[in-house]
Amino acid sequence: MGVPVRRFDAVIVGGGGAGLRAALQLSESGLKTAVLSKVFPTRSHTVAAQGGISASLGNVQEDHWEWHMYDTVKGSDWLGDQDAIEFMCRKAPEAVIELEHFGMPFDRLENGKIYQRPFGGHTQNNGQTPVQRACAAADRTGHAMLHTLYQRNVRANTQFFVEWMALDLIRDAEGDVVGVTALEMETGEVFILHAKAVLFATGGAGRIYAASTNAFINTGDGLGMCVRAGIPLEDMEFWQFHPTGVAGAGVLITEGVRGEGGILLNANGERFMERYAPNLKDLAPRDFVARSMEQEVLEGRGCGPNKDYVLLKLDHLGPDIIKQRLPGIREIAIKFAGVDPIKEPIPVIPTCHYMMGGIPTNYRGEVVIPKGDNAESRVNGFFAAGECACASVHGANRLGTNSLLDLVVFGKSAGDSMVEYIKNEMPTWKDLPADAADRSLARIARLDGQTNGEEVADVRTAMQRTVQARAAVFRNADNLSKGVTEIQQVAERVKRTQIKDKSKVFNTARVEALELENLIEVAVATLIAADARKESRGAHAHADFPNRDDEVWMKHSLYYGDERRLSYKPVHTKPLSVDYIPPKERTF
């Protein structure tokens, strides 16, 4: 029985900001373009972004893309590729103005120009004074971006395949990408989508951690598909943590709470940030506060029955200030922490927020992997953009609001590269290999036939606990090496998961089992890459190697899943037009 085949010029997996922006380039140039999404596109996780999108428009204060570039390089702790960073920061003003022309409802100044907010890490004059660079549509920037781009795509005749889950990447004997397999959830049928070019824009994978601000849908499918198809993953040791997620839930408590005077306490009731940061105390930079919190927990001064969280106290502010200046916080605390912050402190822990690593690409959105002497040889027909990709602009640590920018700049750039590739190099489709759907069919058959297996939810919890315990904010050699062993044991359990519901139609248990097969690849990659990096850089804070070591470690890691091994490639130190920004100590 043959698997049905559908043909498109381009197939885009993912209908978030990155996928939609890329699709627009393709559809508007007249190519037949399909966008697959597990959920309705405007329900993609981009909808969660509130803070804004950065661009040196200079509408409120003087600003220049070179300053934005400096902040991004410094934020990346010199692991970002400076050609890609220059590309993104230079294109930012034009990308935001384009969104405005598409109809995105940005907040405005009285003179009609786009209003810009202050945001951590945005500065004038290479770190001298803060600058207002973040453009926002109230607290719904991501939502506004998704709706704007979706409408544009509908107009451009992009074909949407909603509630379709891509299962595997199809590569031919030469290693070129010729399509994907996908599951239509409505029918449970597997299809082959045959394409001249494929783009992954599948978003993040924050659900590998027990404590995550990410919605359930962020399961790293694009990364799992790459690993299974022999494509390496870049810089997977780097994950950004937000200091104050509600313990056990992950829901973010904004920095504003500490800005208004909220303080962090350990099990002894001590305001421990006074010890770590005598001046800035609870308002020290995000990664610093997160590391201090974790240190308290590691040293046994965590709170609760498992001593695994600290407390965010705000009752001393009084009910009026809490209600007036921190609207919504009380509801969140009551609903997700079960405490009323007017009377009791909120249990919080550093919470996984963003994946800096991902599928290796250049600034054109082409997926590039080592081949022979070439560290960055193009995988024909394969492109990636957004959080699942590593261009690499965020390096070891992302600057707030640079992700939404990444989506539109590299979404568009990848779309342009695909149009060029299809028009110049792909007059027709390459043949599908005879075994194109075999891997996906075998995965489904395994699940259907599995007996005496484990529950998906149990194995997922084991994975999340392991990653949380071994590779969270504060890392050390002993913990990481234990984590490498443990996560590989969990990976064995993933191979034996079992689902009770074997029906075909809308079988969400099957979808979750398939998602876990992607999450685990990301989790193993994270532990192996983190264990190997013997330095501290950006979000990778290693207790046994507390300093950044540019001599040895200013390089990107590449993780290969087939042999669970790593290789490395150099960081790009040549920007496109300006001078290299040489490394400095990252102080604030």
Add this chain to the structure above:
Amino acid sequence: MTDFDPVELKRIRWHSRRGLLELDLVLERFLAQRFDSLSPAEMSAYKALLELPDNDFLDVVNGKTDLDDPAIMQIVEILRAI
């Protein structure tokens, strides 16, 4: 739940996967605790609620805004309390 065919119920479950973690957490509890015992009318009301954009849905669940339809508000009250 005779009025809803099993496939439709599964579809509604999948549509309870949202773009916002806050909603995922509330709806996960709702699916585990209440979903199976909803009457057909309540199920229709829940289905209508799922049509809301995520941010509007969260505002409703957080009590920032209310909706006009009393049948839908009944489900909203369950979600607010859960």
